[in-house]
Structure formats: structure tokens, C-alpha cells
Amino acid sequence: MTDTPTARLVLHPITPAEAARIVAHTPDAGDRWHPEYPFEDELAPLKSLAASAAPDPVFTMGPGSRFRRAANAA
Template identity: 50%
Template sequence: MDVITERLVLHALSSSEAERIINRSPNEDDLWHEDYPLEDELDPLRSLAYSVDAHPVFTLYMIQVAEDRRAIGGIGFFGAPGADGVVELGYGLVEPMRGRGLATEALLAAITIAATHGALRVKADTAVDNIASQRVLAKAGFLETCRSSQDIYYALELHLATLLN
């Protein structure tokens, strides 16, 4: 499943694609930024690669530039929503692609995916010193729920108005 935005494609990864990314073994038609994948994507990618029952929607997505389908990062859910309707996600872009609004664009697309498929609330967190990520979450409408000395935790209640913005 691909989700297309103005400048991006969010490509839902299969287990075999996740395994190729972990092994840094692109196919001849894959176009990956030289800094892709990000180091902190590897553990979630390993989980997907070895999963036998990955959720088709609440999964990991490769973030690609729509123009040439070059992989520049990832965004993904840490499983389907629980009984309470809450889903958690994380995201990242290769450093040279940051500061262009692309993370916000990808996050807004992921929020739409979550809301469209029954999630009621989306949670995310970021490091206290990651000001750029804090700005991305704020632009997408997330509110801080609590913090520790290292991390800030955010949540977004999903309503129809969220999808219209």
C-alpha cells in the first residue's frame, strides 16, 4: 500500500523489503539516499523482517521522494491500535532532507492512515534535545502529555477535524 502526498510516497514495507534494507541490499530498481536507512530504524525493521503476521496498515513505511521514489527515511506504527484505540508511531529522515517540512508531511499522512483505520489517539515521543522533532509534532497538532529528563511524550486525539486540517 502506498500513500501519496504532495511531495512524498509512504510505501508500506513487506517483510522481505525490510530484510533487504537491514542487509543494505537494494534491488536494481531501488533508489536509496546514501544515508538510508537510519541507524535507529534497524530494530523496527528487524521486527518486521522476522514477523509472520505483520499488520498490513499499522506497519513500517519507507518515506520516498515522490519525484524519483528515492528512500529518505521511515515512519511507522509500533503495532495496531489497542482496545483503547491508541497507536504509537515513530519517524526519521536522513539529515540532508531535514528542515524542508517533509517530516511534517509524512507525519500528517500517517495520522490520516491511523484515523482512517480506526485509531482514536496517536502517541509519539522524542528526545528533550530534539527541538526539530518537537516542532514537527507541534505542527501536526500533538500536545505534550509528560516528560522525563530524556524524553518528551506527546499525544494527538483523532477527530474528523484533524483530518480536515
């Protein structure tokens, strides 16, 4: 899966492995998460994605899947 850049945002598909890192609050060096991410209402869908065994799960979510280009923060 690849990022999709737009004029203002970078749309970033979240993999099950990345969802597990987000839920566990263990970012990799290149991750650009806001320090308060994930928000409480995002935990259930992220946990569901993290548990997915599908090789390319269909998953859509708000703030965590897009980043402002200039600020480099969700």
C-alpha cells in the same frame, strides 16, 4: 500493499521481505533508498519487521517509508 502518492511524497508500505533487504543493504533495482539508509535508530524496528511471519503486519516508520517525489530519495 500499494504506494500512496501525495503532492510531495510517496508513502511506501515496507514488507517483511523488503525490511530484510534494507537491513542487509541489498536493494533491488527499483528501490529508491538513500545511500546512508537505514539509519542506526531504524535497524531495530526493521529487524523486527523482517522477522515477522504475519501476512500483512502493522508497521509504521519514518524516513524509510516515504520518498520525496522530485528528488526520488528518502
